[in-house]
Amino acid sequence: MVWTSLTAVVSGGETSKHGNGAKMSANRRIVLSSDHAAIELRQAIAKHVETLGWEAVDIGPTTSESTHYPKHGEAAARHVASGDCVLGIIVCGTGQGIMMAANKVKGIRCGVCSDTFSAKMIRAHNDANMLSLGGRVVGEGLALEIVEAFLTTDFEGGRHGTRVDMIKEIEG
Numbered sequence: 735m736v737w738t739s740l741t742a743v744v745s746g747g748e749t750s751k752h753g754n755g756a757k758m759s760a761n762r763r764i765v766l767s768s769d770h771a772a773i774e775l776r777q778a779i780a781k782h783v784e785t786l787g788w789e790a791v792d793i794g795p796t797t798s799e800s801t802h803y804p805k806h807g808e809a810a811a812r813h814v815a816s817g818d819c820v821l822g823i824i825v826c827g828t829g830q831g832i833m834m835a836a837n838k839v840k841g842i843r844c845g846v847c848s849d850t851f852s853a854k855m856i857r858a859h860n861d862a863n864m865l866s867l868g869g870r871v872v873g874e875g876l877a878l879e880i881v882e883a884f885l886t887t888d889f890e891g892g893r894h895g896t897r898v899d900m901i902k903e904i905e906g
């Protein structure tokens with residue numbers, strides 16, 4: 735259900751020429767953030783999502799100076815919760831802390847994935863709107879495959895929609 739509306743958002747906005755010349759919706763935006771433990775991986779993911787036809791909204795940070803993952807998880811989550819971006823990808827050392835922070839923002843369903851099966855399932859069954867990765871857990875090659883699995887899987891709805899609605903009810 736929510737994926738249906740996501741598809742509508744993705745296909746419904748103004749289109750613009752993008753990168754490879756493909757027509758792209760102005761709303762096909764994905765926010766990226768990380769802490770200091772995953773700057774290079776985040777930047778590689780940003781490039782990769784652009785090659786897949788998404789607009790990467792990379793909100794940093796850009797230096798490797800030690801920083802606090804909760805504020806970066808929250809900042810990315812707010813871009814998704816506000817509708818500025820339809821999806822988000824966040825990265826810290828394990829992916830766990832930044833995921834916990836993102837999930838505190840109402841409307842966010844974020845899972846940590848270290849394999850492509852889980853990345854597909856958090857879309858198909860949980861309608862996740864954010865993906866979290868551990869920059870000290872997965873290498874760049876696997877991380878990019880996980881990202882691709884996440885971005886190319888649709889929410890199945892049906893009984894899974896009932897369960898996602900139950901999660902929303904817990905949020906109040």
Ligand code: RB5
Pocket residue numbers: 769771803826827828829830831832
């Ligand atoms: C930073 O050292 C590290 O704690 C952080 O990147 C993350 O793994 C926390 O969950």
